[in-house]
Amino acid sequence: MTAGPYSNEQDEQDHLQRPNPNLFHTQPTFRADSPDLDKLKGQAQSDWTLDTPGIGLALALDYYRFEAFATKHERDARCGPTSHRDVRYHAATAKDLKLNRVSLEMIACGHNIDHPRFDEVVTPLFDAAFRRLIGDLVEAPKHSEGVLASSES
Numbered sequence: 001m002t003a004g005p006y007s008n009e010q011d012e013q014d015h016l017q018r019p020n021p022n023l024f025h026t027q028p029t030f031r032a033d034s035p036d037l038d039k040l041k042g043q044a045q046s047d048w049t050l051d052t053p054g055i056g057l058a059l060a061l062d063y064y065r066f067e068a069f070a071t072k073h074e075r076d077a078r079c080g081p082t083s084h085r086d087v088r089y090h091a092a093t094a095k096d097l098k099l100n101r102v103s104l105e106m107i108a109c110g111h112n113i114d115h116p117r118f119d120e121v122v123t124p125l126f127d128a129a130f131r132r133l134i135g136d137l138v139e140a141p142k143h144s145e146g147v148l149a150s151s152e153s
Contacts, residue, residue, distance in 0.1 A: 023121060024075035026110065027092035027100070028064035030057075034086040060084040066092060066102050067110035068125060070117035078110055104128035 039054030048055060064087055069075040079089050096102075105128035111118045 023068040023070070023107075023124075024072045025092040025097065025107065026067045026069070026075055026078050026089040027096055028066070028082070029088050029090055030061065031086040031088075036086065056084060057086055060087050064089075065108040066097065066100070066106065067108045068121050069110045070115075070121050074110070105132045 036054035036057035081088055109122040111121055
């Protein structure tokens with residue numbers, strides 16, 4: 001993943017849902033030489049527990065997501081270190097979203113619920129996730145069993 005200024009460049013032929021050009025995005029980057037990565041190698045994920053050496057990085061890889069903000073200033077303020085020493089946030093361009101195959105329903109809201117522009121940011125993200133969920137349900141074959149739709153990407 002590369003960092004750079006926000007851009008509205010979009011490939012109209014892209015089959016991914018077009019991200020909202022009115023939002024500013026961050027992306028998590030992970031330190032490739034993290035000592036935790038070596039601790040996890042060679043261990044089956046099914047054997048991992050909270051006591052597994054390096055589990056903090058595995059949890060961080062699942063937790064940190066691309067995020068959306070209402071303003072460039074708020075996005076830039078979010079960039080930098082996170083609570084995990086091997087994870088940092090950087091500004092994400094439309095090209096970064098495309099390269100990482102990130103569509104609108106996969107992006108998290110960067111604002112807390114008390115933020116004055118929370119609804120402005122979360123509404124298109126929620127709507128996209130809901131459309132995907134309903135689409136999965138509608139496309140499921142009749143009399144299907146098991147998981148028909150999931151909020152997981």
